Amino acid sequence: MTTSKLNKYWTLVIILLIAIITVGSIVAWARYSGSQPIEISTAPAQELPAEIYIGGAVSNPGFYPLKVGDSIEALIQAAGGTTTSADLTQLKLYLPEVGDAAKPQKVNINRAELWLLEALPGIGKTRAQAIIDYRQQNGLFRNINELTKVDGIGTTTYERIKHLITVAD
Numbered sequence: 001m002t003t004s005k006l007n008k009y010w011t012l013v014i015i016l017l018i019a020i021i022t023v024g025s026i027v028a029w030a031r032y033s034g035s036q037p038i039e040i041s042t043a044p045a046q047e048l049p050a051e052i053y054i055g056g057a058v059s060n061p062g063f064y065p066l067k068v069g070d071s072i073e074a075l076i077q078a079a080g081g082t083t084t085s086a087d088l089t090q091l092k093l094y095l096p097e098v099g100d101a102a103k104p105q106k107v108n109i110n111r112a113e114l115w116l117l118e119a120l121p122g123i124g125k126t127r128a129q130a131i132i133d134y135r136q137q138n139g140l141f142r143n144i145n146e147l148t149k150v151d152g153i154g155t156t157t158y159e160r161i162k163h164l165i166t167v168a169d
Helices: 003-031 072-078 114-118 125-138 144-149 155-164
Strands: 051-054 062-065
Touching: 051 072, 062 072, 114 125, 125 144, 144 155
Parallel strands: none
Antiparallel strands: 051 062
C-alpha cells in the first residue's frame, strides 16, 4: 500500500468513528434527556392514614389530616410553618411499627392559635383568648404552671390539661 492509500484508509476509519460517536451521543441524549420530569408513583398497599403527626421544628406540632396529593410543603404549612431553628435539609419521615406507642400531642401554649387552645378540655373561647391576651401582655410562658396566672384558669383546669400542654419550641 502506498502512503496515500494508507492515509485515505485512516481518514475513512476516523470519519466513521466520529459518525458512530455522534449518532450514539444524539440517541443517548434524546433517550435520557432531563427535559421531561420524572414521576415516581406506587400503588399503596393500604389506604393512607386519615391523619399524620407533624413534629419537630414546626410552630404547632400535632396531628393533621392527610389527603392524596398533599405536598410536604402543604403539610408543614398546616402545622403553622417552620420555626427559625428548622433545618430543612434534614426532613425525616418516621413510620412506626405496629404496636409502637404514639407520642401524645402537646399544645405549645406560647405559639398556639385560638382554635387550638379551645380544643383543650375545659378551655373554651373565653379562656383561650385570655391565654393569648396574657402572653401578649406578659411575654411567653416560661413553664406550664404559669398558666394558673391566667384569669379563669385555676388549679382544677390546670390539672386537667397539664399533660397536654408544653412551652417548648
